[in-house]
């Protein structure tokens with residue numbers, strides 16, 4: 001099927017991507033939607049992201065843009081607004097990161113999941129939050145935030161691991177003993193009752209309608225993948241630990257052929273590091289490690305960026321776009337977007353730097 005969306009519209013400003021450059025919306029302001037998530041419906045793409053001021057705290061909320069061609073984006077306002085109520089969990093000055101919107105066909109609702117840190121607590125809360133809306137543009141209504149899967153063991157945890165008696169205070173961080181203990185489930189057990197930590201995250205909806213929440217957990221040392229309930233508003237008891245002790249964050253998932261692919265980063269805060277990639281025949285694993293998908297000059301820092309999403313272009317086969325943030329912690333609203341084509345080669349995702357590119361030329365053979 002040939003998609004009309006891939007042809008740039010002539011009278012609009014952009015007809016290509018320039019990764020890392022200032023990217024103006026249709027009003028002429030640099031797009032302010034960091035740590036973004038994407039949703040497609042009826043010929044329109046929606047881009048949700050963190051509205052940043054010069055600093056990184058949420059003073060506005062989750063912003064939404066729309067586009068028909070992926071190059072030219074119209075600012076559609078605030079999809080989820082922070083609250084002026086100081087007692088609200090999403091009060092102004094909290095941390096709202098990596099918003100991801102999915103549509104639930106059972107309830108005809110739009111569900112927004114995000115990473116929430118409570119105001120004035122740094123990154124200690126490590127919660128995921130959820131909001132609901134009637135339209136892709138929102139407004140979304142905040143429901144709740146929590147640490148997921150409280151009182152539930154992961155599927156890939158042995159009886160021995162469940163019963164092992166380990167004291168967190170016994171271990172000094174970054175020692176060999178500590179890394180063995182955490183791989184064995186030190187923090188999974190510690191957080192069993194109160195719920196598992198949830199920081200960087202994404203949501204992936206499979207072809208069968210099942211939705212998965214992927215979180216950086218266990219002090220960011222281990223990824224967790226959890227099946228959401230049928231209405232996508234909560235967690236089921238089905239979840240797994242992935243790459244225990246692997247130190248992955250910024251997860252982005254897509255599907256190609258028989259495989260699910262995941263791209264992540266390592267843990268260096270706002271600073272870039274080398275991306276990682278994985279594949280699996282099932283969202284619940286086992287996930288096989290494939291190394292850094294970025295190739296060539298700049299690959300060791302993922303072209304100075306950190307993953308946030310992989311968008312599969314509608315109407316094309318295997319036209320996947322790696323979407324990443326080039327953070328600017330000195331002035332967060334100036335953070336840039338690095339979008340690059342992903343090619344699957346020998347069953348592995350490959351990302352090369354291109355100064356300027358367009359969907360038609362890069363994915364021409366994929367019609």
Ligand code: GAL
Nearest residue numbers: 035097200249250268269270
């Ligand atoms: C990064 C993470 C960002 C943000 C930042 C805060 O590692 O990917 O989403 O949380 O840390 O320092």
